[in-house]
Amino acid sequence: MKETQTINNNSKSTKTTERISGSEAVIKCLLAEGVTTLYGYPGGAIMPVYDELFKYQDQIHHVLTRHEQGAAHAAQGYARISGKVGVAMATSGPGATNLITGIADAQIDSTPLVCITGQVGSHLLGSDAFQETDIVGISTPVTKWNCQITKASQIPEVLAKAFYIAKSGRPGPVLIDITKDAQFEEFDFQYKKCTGVRSYKPVPKTDTSALKAAAELMNNAKKPLIVWGQGVILGKAEDEFKAIIEKSGIPSAWTILGASAIPSSHHLNVGMVGMHGNYAPNVLTNECDVLIAIGMRFDDRVTGNLATYAKQAKIVHFEIDPAEIDKNVKTDVAVLGDAKSSLKALLPLLNTNTHSQWHQKFKDLYQIEFDKVIKNDLHPTKDGLTMGEVLKEINIQTEGKAAIVSDVGQHQMIACRYAEFNVSKSNITSGGLGTMGFALPAAIGAKMAAPEREVIMIAGDGGYQMNIQELGTIFQQKVPVKIVVLNNEFLGMVRQWQQLFFDKRYASTEMVNPDFVAIAKGYQIEAQKVSERKDLKAAVKEMIDCDGPYFLEVRVEKEDNVFPMIPTGASVSDIRLE
Amino acid sequence: MSTENKQYTVSIYTENNIGLLNRISAIFQRRHINIESLNTSPSEIESVSRFTIVVNITESQMKKIIGQIEKQVEVIKAFYHTEDEIIYQESCLFKIKSELLFDERQIQNIIKESNARIVTVNKKFFVLEKSGRKEEIDLLYRDLNQFGIMQFTRSGRVAVTKDEMKISTMLKAFQH
Numbered sequence: 001m002k003e004t005q006t007i008n009n010n011s012k013s014t015k016t017t018e019r020i021s022g023s024e025a026v027i028k029c030l031l032a033e034g035v036t037t038l039y040g041y042p043g044g045a046i047m048p049v050y051d052e053l054f055k056y057q058d059q060i061h062h063v064l065t066r067h068e069q070g071a072a073h074a075a076q077g078y079a080r081i082s083g084k085v086g087v088a089m090a091t092s093g094p095g096a097t098n099l100i101t102g103i104a105d106a107q108i109d110s111t112p113l114v115c116i117t118g119q120v121g122s123h124l125l126g127s128d129a130f131q132e133t134d135i136v137g138i139s140t141p142v143t144k145w146n147c148q149i150t151k152a153s154q155i156p157e158v159l160a161k162a163f164y165i166a167k168s169g170r171p172g173p174v175l176i177d178i179t180k181d182a183q184f185e186e187f188d189f190q191y192k193k194c195t196g197v198r199s200y201k202p203v204p205k206t207d208t209s210a211l212k213a214a215a216e217l218m219n220n221a222k223k224p225l226i227v228w229g230q231g232v233i234l235g236k237a238e239d240e241f242k243a244i245i246e247k248s249g250i251p252s253a254w255t256i257l258g259a260s261a262i263p264s265s266h267h268l269n270v271g272m273v274g275m276h277g278n279y280a281p282n283v284l285t286n287e288c289d290v291l292i293a294i295g296m297r298f299d300d301r302v303t304g305n306l307a308t309y310a311k312q313a314k315i316v317h318f319e320i321d322p323a324e325i326d327k328n329v330k331t332d333v334a335v336l337g338d339a340k341s342s343l344k345a346l347l348p349l350l351n352t353n354t355h356s357q358w359h360q361k362f363k364d365l366y367q368i369e370f371d372k373v374i375k376n377d378l379h380p381t382k383d384g385l386t387m388g389e390v391l392k393e394i395n396i397q398t399e400g401k402a403a404i405v406s407d408v409g410q411h412q413m414i415a416c417r418y419a420e421f422n423v424s425k426s427n428i429t430s431g432g433l434g435t436m437g438f439a440l441p442a443a444i445g446a447k448m449a450a451p452e453r454e455v456i457m458i459a460g461d462g463g464y465q466m467n468i469q470e471l472g473t474i475f476q477q478k479v480p481v482k483i484v485v486l487n488n489e490f491l492g493m494v495r496q497w498q499q500l501f502f503d504k505r506y507a508s509t510e511m512v513n514p515d516f517v518a519i520a521k522g523y524q525i526e527a528q529k530v531s532e533r534k535d536l537k538a539a540v541k542e543m544i545d546c547d548g549p550y551f552l553e554v555r556v557e558k559e560d561n562v563f564p565m566i567p568t569g570a571s572v573s574d575i576r577l578e
Numbered sequence: 579m580s581t582e583n584k585q586y587t588v589s590i591y592t593e594n595n596i597g598l599l600n601r602i603s604a605i606f607q608r609r610h611i612n613i614e615s616l617n618t619s620p621s622e623i624e625s626v627s628r629f630t631i632v633v634n635i636t637e638s639q640m641k642k643i644i645g646q647i648e649k650q651v652e653v654i655k656a657f658y659h660t661e662d663e664i665i666y667q668e669s670c671l672f673k674i675k676s677e678l679l680f681d682e683r684q685i686q687n688i689i690k691e692s693n694a695r696i697v698t699v700n701k702k703f704f705v706l707e708k709s710g711r712k713e714e715i716d717l718l719y720r721d722l723n724q725f726g727i728m729q730f731t732r733s734g735r736v737a738v739t740k741d742e743m744k745i746s747t748m749l750k751a752f753q754h
Contacts, residue, residue, distance in 0.1 A: 136597055141604045145651045146597070165651055198749065199593050199654045323645030 017188040022152030023048035029159040039071035043091025046118030048183035066469035070441035072102020077445030080428045085112045093131030103173045104142040108432030112171035122150040122179040144172030152185035164194035169202025170321045206337030213333045215349035221290035224250045230257035231295015235339030249354040253281035257431040260421035274302040276413040280365035286573035294318040298328040308571035372577040384557030391418040393540045402454040407439035407463035410492035437466025443481045461487040475523040483551045520551035527551035590629040593652040617734035666737035672706040673729035
């Protein structure tokens with residue numbers, strides 16, 4: 001029974017409250033936060049909320065995934081392509097623990113997520129009740145914030161705070177655990193968006209003198225190098241960033257999560273840094289005189305051996321999270337703040353330059369990489385298909401406008417290296433955590449958040465099978481994602497390491513795979529398999545032209561390796577081309 | 579920066595919420611750092627809690643950990659201090675057989691000299707309380723242990739800094 005009443009709170013404003021259940025309040029909070037789609041899986045302890053989802057199904061679309069991990073990754077894909085908060089829901093116990101990998105992935109990749117879990121009734125907490133697990137305890141190290149609700153009246157404030165914390169400052173996942181009695185309990189509902197939390201400062205103040213010092217170093221540098229990360233995208237600072245590099249003429253390289261912030265073909269874009277990044281930016285990291293890091297965190301996959309990383313250079317670090325300053329690389333000038341406002345303030349302080357001689361070095365090294373690696377990847381002369389040529393074909397046929405959702409492994413490095421990006425937020429991949437199984441569910445979320453975009457999932461035969469059950473979600477929801485599996489019948493990246501560092505002892509990396517086409521067809525997804533170069537173009541065309549979901553398996557060379565490569569523990573400048 | 583381990587006393591001002599202790603201790607655990615002592619209590623500001631944690635680590639580790647602690651949503655501010663920047667105390671209780679008080683006259687001298695306080699005495703046992711620096715408590719423990727201790731417990735370190743903390747000013751700044 002619902003009743004609406006008006007309460008006069010001694011204040012001038014008259015506030016309307018409604019007496020509703022905690023579970024209905026959850027839905028109303030989601031609606032108030034603009035949530036239209038969420039991903040989840042029902043179960044005992046979250047059933048009251050699902051009952052309300054049923055009643056509100058014309059306003060909010062709940063997507064039933066086939067596994068809670070799929071729900072978490074789908075919410076991530078949704079968030080990554082749209083910049084909005086992704087929402088996932090699960091029941092207590094195994095439902096909640098199954099979310100954890102996605103939450104950990106979102107934490108390390110700074111993805112805004114709100115996860116709502118059901119919990120056993122508060123009188124049962126700590127009794128080892130059926131499907132009871134301490135999910136607040138379990139999720140603590142992998143969440144930006146988490147909270148357990150045991151009273152319905154806490155729901156509006158806590159959920160408002162959850163959305164605020166998830167999306168503000170450096171974004172991240174938040175988990176809210178709601179006991180079943182709190183879901184049933186009725187209370188006077190009233191919603192107010194959260195605009196601040198006393199102990200939390202999402203964006204640190206930018207120090208003008210630091211900004212000036214940064215500009216001075218950049219202006220006086222003879223061989224400056226910019227390395228940008230996802231901070232540019234999360235801060236919606238793509239335009240400001242482009243203006244900075246175009247005025248300063250500084251060669252700019254990207255981390256895996258920074259990809260797509262500016263078009264791949266931009267003349268100042270000198271490629272990817274890191275373990276399988278491009279030759280020139282890696283080698284020249286150890287030759288530049290000023291290294292300007294923007295919204296990136298000097299991950300070990302980017303820096304290689306820290307003892308020999310850019311030691312000759314002055315380091316300038318633009319960063320929103322003070323804990324990142326000096327965490328891995330000691331900075332000379334740290335500019336705290338969000339990328340958009342910092343870069344905007346930096347622009348007028350910069351001198352115009354072209355650094356044409358310095359750029360020539362990048363071009364020369366690119367030519368070496370092209371001759372030794374890229375040519376063979378994209379224009380192979382051998383019989384077997386390469387992963388690179390599949391990417392090249394996709395680039396051509398989508399005109400570089402597709403969003404690429406990649407999984408983890410060799411194909412991921414190839415996708416990041418060769419996919420052409422012309423639209424920001426187009427490289428959706430599990431960067432920090434390296435979660436195999438990420439791509440298929442993440443592609444579902446991405447396509448649903450951006451139905452106008454072509455969303456192409458690219459996975460290896462290993463990672464694809466880690467969440468292959470999500471084909472069921474694609475089938476039920478009719479999500480027109482394009483699924484490309486680059487099948488080398490190996491866990492390719494591990495095999496590559498076994499070849500290079502373990503004397504070719506291929507321990508548990510060879511895969512005996514099922515008939516992937518038959519599996520896709522079982523879900524009524526159009527599918528085909530390509531093993532020869534002559535069929536690739538037509539197959540990709542058929543996939544792109546297909547209105548619904550499509551599955552394309554490409555049998556690629558079994559034992560190809562991804563190069564360039566910085567071996568673990570080596571310096572960035574010791575990157576190997578073969 | 580020194581790569582030598584040093585003893586640091588960490589002071590953390592926080593909201594008083596369930597689970598925050600877990601969140602803070604996890605920051606140390608994840609980096610394989612042992613916590614020597616940990617104390618939580620109300621602070622000088624109403625509704626604000628204060629953690630006092632003692633660890634033996636390098637200064638560079640300490641700085642990074644302070645960053646990670648301050649990053650937590652419910653943490654207002656974290657500081658680290660060396661021994662000479664703080665005034666600190668620990669407290670301990672000894673439970674000892676009452677007969678020893680009469681049989682071993684030296685015990686009375688030990689109590690007097692150590693400035694320990696007798697909290698309670700009954701026929702069976704008496705309880706001794708001592709506050710002081712770690713070494714003072716260690717010394718008292720050694721002196722009494724030769725006669726036999728029924729129970730011994732000791733608190734975590736509590737500390738105040740010689741310099742001002744300015745938490746109230748920070749709290750005001752957060753409001754904007």
